Amino acid sequence: MAVEALGSAPRTKVAPWNDPTVRGWVFQVVVVGLVGLLAWYLVDNTITNLERQKIASGFHYLGREAGFEIGDTMVEYSPASTYARAIYVGMLNTLKVSVLGIIMATFLGTLLGIGRLSNNWLLSKICEWYVEAFRNVPLLLWLFLFYKLISEAFPGPRQAISAFWGTVFLSNRGVYFPVPLADAVFKWMGVALLVAIAGAWALHRWARRRQDATGQPFPSIIAGTGLIVGLPVLVWLLGGAPHHMSWPALKGFNFDGGSVIQPEFTALLFGLVLYTSAFVAEIVRSGILALHKGQTEAAAALGLTRGQSMRLVLLPQALRVIVPPMTSQYLNITKNSSLAIAIGYPDLVASINVTINQTGQAIENVLIIMAAYLSVSLSISAFMNWYNKRIALRER
Amino acid sequence: MTDVPVGERKQLAPPVDDSGPLGWIRRNLFSSWGNGITTVVLIAALAWILSWFLDWAVFTANFTASTGAECRGQGACWALIREKLRLIFFGTFPYEQQWRPLLAIIAMLAMLITTSDRRMWRPWRLLAIWSVGSFVTFLLMFGQIHIPLSLFLAVALVVGGVGLAFRQGIGTPLEMNAYRALAAVGAVGLVLRFAGILPAWKLPITPFSYVETGLWGGLPVTMILATYGLLFAFPYGILLALGRRSNLPLIKGLCVGFIELIRGVPLISLLIMASVMLPLFLPTGVTFDKFLRAQVAVILFAGAYIAETVRGGLQSLPKGQFEAADAMGLNYAQKTALIILPQALRVVIPPLINTFIGFFKDTSLVLIIGIFDFLNTANQALVDPAWAGYPGEVYLFAAFVYFIFCYSMSRYSKYLEVELNKGTRR
Numbered sequence: 156m157a158v159e160a161l162g163s164a165p166r167t168k169v170a171p172w173n174d175p176t177v178r179g180w181v182f183q184v185v186v187v188g189l190v191g192l193l194a195w196y197l198v199d200n201t202i203t204n205l206e207r208q209k210i211a212s213g214f215h216y217l218g219r220e221a222g223f224e225i226g227d228t229m230v231e232y233s234p235a236s237t238y239a240r241a242i243y244v245g246m247l248n249t250l251k252v253s254v255l256g257i258i259m260a261t262f263l264g265t266l267l268g269i270g271r272l273s274n275n276w277l278l279s280k281i282c283e284w285y286v287e288a289f290r291n292v293p294l295l296l297w298l299f300l301f302y303k304l305i306s307e308a309f310p311g312p313r314q315a316i317s318a319f320w321g322t323v324f325l326s327n328r329g330v331y332f333p334v335p336l337a338d339a340v341f342k343w344m345g346v347a348l349l350v351a352i353a354g355a356w357a358l359h360r361w362a363r364r365r366q367d368a369t370g371q372p373f374p375s376i377i378a379g380t381g382l383i384v385g386l387p388v389l390v391w392l393l394g395g396a397p398h399h400m401s402w403p404a405l406k407g408f409n410f411d412g413g414s415v416i417q418p419e420f421t422a423l424l425f426g427l428v429l430y431t432s433a434f435v436a437e438i439v440r441s442g443i444l445a446l447h448k449g450q451t452e453a454a455a456a457l458g459l460t461r462g463q464s465m466r467l468v469l470l471p472q473a474l475r476v477i478v479p480p481m482t483s484q485y486l487n488i489t490k491n492s493s494l495a496i497a498i499g500y501p502d503l504v505a506s507i508n509v510t511i512n513q514t515g516q517a518i519e520n521v522l523i524i525m526a527a528y529l530s531v532s533l534s535i536s537a538f539m540n541w542y543n544k545r546i547a548l549r550e551r
Numbered sequence: 552m553t554d555v556p557v558g559e560r561k562q563l564a565p566p567v568d569d570s571g572p573l574g575w576i577r578r579n580l581f582s583s584w585g586n587g588i589t590t591v592v593l594i595a596a597l598a599w600i601l602s603w604f605l606d607w608a609v610f611t612a613n614f615t616a617s618t619g620a621e622c623r624g625q626g627a628c629w630a631l632i633r634e635k636l637r638l639i640f641f642g643t644f645p646y647e648q649q650w651r652p653l654l655a656i657i658a659m660l661a662m663l664i665t666t667s668d669r670r671m672w673r674p675w676r677l678l679a680i681w682s683v684g685s686f687v688t689f690l691l692m693f694g695q696i697h698i699p700l701s702l703f704l705a706v707a708l709v710v711g712g713v714g715l716a717f718r719q720g721i722g723t724p725l726e727m728n729a730y731r732a733l734a735a736v737g738a739v740g741l742v743l744r745f746a747g748i749l750p751a752w753k754l755p756i757t758p759f760s761y762v763e764t765g766l767w768g769g770l771p772v773t774m775i776l777a778t779y780g781l782l783f784a785f786p787y788g789i790l791l792a793l794g795r796r797s798n799l800p801l802i803k804g805l806c807v808g809f810i811e812l813i814r815g816v817p818l819i820s821l822l823i824m825a826s827v828m829l830p831l832f833l834p835t836g837v838t839f840d841k842f843l844r845a846q847v848a849v850i851l852f853a854g855a856y857i858a859e860t861v862r863g864g865l866q867s868l869p870k871g872q873f874e875a876a877d878a879m880g881l882n883y884a885q886k887t888a889l890i891i892l893p894q895a896l897r898v899v900i901p902p903l904i905n906t907f908i909g910f911f912k913d914t915s916l917v918l919i920i921g922i923f924d925f926l927n928t929a930n931q932a933l934v935d936p937a938w939a940g941y942p943g944e945v946y947l948f949a950a951f952v953y954f955i956f957c958y959s960m961s962r963y964s965k966y967l968e969v970e971l972n973k974g975t976r977r
Binding site for chain 1: 579580582586589590593594597798799800801802805812815816817818819820823824827828830831832833834835908912916918919926929930933940942943946947949950953954957958961
């Protein structure tokens, strides 16, 4: 019939240059061809230039001796180590700043975001001023300001400010504090800590399952914390409680012994945390504001306390709004940690920059930077996406 | 309670008066014990910090010293700012010519402020504002501009091409023929020019002395990098966003790959790449201005972020808009430019301004490759040994300037968000 005839009518032949599919493919082939041509042109130029300037290519330089000092190293490193080692040390420093920055910025930002919603007018205004002041000025400027303040406002090592009964020293060379001398027991304490974390996690799961089945609550958070703190302490006591410390002491022009938090690191971490927490505060605030008022009222009507309703009703729902923008803030912290180079903290980009200057092999090094940041970014995204999926609304 | 007769019920105290200034204080500062304690503690802390800060910044500050040594032992040394003001704002631009960057800043501000007026949001008005504004800005900064013949030809080609695409089936035959002629003149001319048949003629405009980009510095550099970074990144970000939403798999793949690559790495790595790798990419002998290299890196970077913002706007459009445009028989260019983009861009203007604030701050990173932007010239003010030792004053001043720019832009973005949603709000 009419409908059927319409459906099965033979399609009028379209000229190929008017067929959208053909047009689409032609267009794609042309664009990809142009991009390919551009890439070929650039690669060709690069090869010619490299040959002309007699710059070696390939990653062989990674095995050669780096020959430069790195101020802050988490693993063993000396100028005699290889370039690969220097880049690895820089990468670890980037990760250290990023992880600490993410944790501290989340904490401070959440406090500020909740503070902005406070009933207390003064508190909410102060939080608002903080947010506006920090997010409207470049991070790099904060870094310079903090770094210069630390290195110029604090006294030199000889006039260092001592705190905690002469055990901690503040000077423009950094914060010196005592550390325990290395001992075999510490390795076992680390193992104990890992075991305790796994145990606490298992305990938490068991308690949850029991509560789902029987309704009986179990204080798994307190028990878990006890386990995580208690087990390493127990190992320490069993291992004979080694308590020899390395104390910082003035020797010549600088301190010797103990451990040090360098001013570059302090400035970088402070700058990242204070700057990013302003953005985190806005995200947390809008996440909580996005919740319907009825949720608070319903939780109160069920007889939950304020803490319980925050923890069990409001935060889980607010998190759904908060997590996606928070992910991009975490990525920003990681990427912004590369500003370390401006104040002389040896992060990944700083290590690589020295390597570029010494070897002249720009392409390989830029590739390493990109690969490193892309893999860190993708890992953070993957983790946050997994977390987001876990807390997402399960619709039946 | 209910069995007590009405007249004998215990009378409750009247509710606390919460009107007037006292009531406001009671409601907002002392509504409960905890609230009251918080208020008292905060006031004490604020008073302590403010008294210290005011003492340093105003009461014991030195505004008139002629060297840094005179400021020793006192509060803030604002005399340093007075002394270095022109260095901070204009960098190493020739001293007696510094009225030029000042006028350039004013021209760019005028351009940005007129653009922020919604009455100016018509294609021809925007085109006029930006071409005049940009011409004045760069003429003032460079002092001399030579416009090559190929630029005129390229403009003819673009105007003709755009006219042909958008006036298809609308314009009169005469109008269409004019576009065809323009496009043809542009295309043929460009081919002849590159074949070397047409001479390398340039239109010289030389009212002032020439100042190369290496001498530029301070606020104009920051404003040029941010403004023109965004201006050039805008069309290309839109193209990336459209490509990412396209049905064509190869185009989509290219765009997704590019956007994610750029967004996954820090701006610093792009700047380092621009400063060390770009010279390798170009044919031997071709050199590239350092300032232009930084500008290219900022544009590449900004485009990927703008693409993601614009994509949000494209996704917010209901499918019916696309289908209705198809049903009207519009071609892709007409559909996109006349139906889709006007609606999508309207939604993303406030987030785009926030992106712009981000770039205005991020341009400060160019100091790492040795360009004298506003933050870098502020750094230079600290180098002078006669004024050593007052970093706080200089950075606070620079922070204040950045704050004024960014804060006013964020207020404008908030205002637009309300203004643009007037029609859809209930």
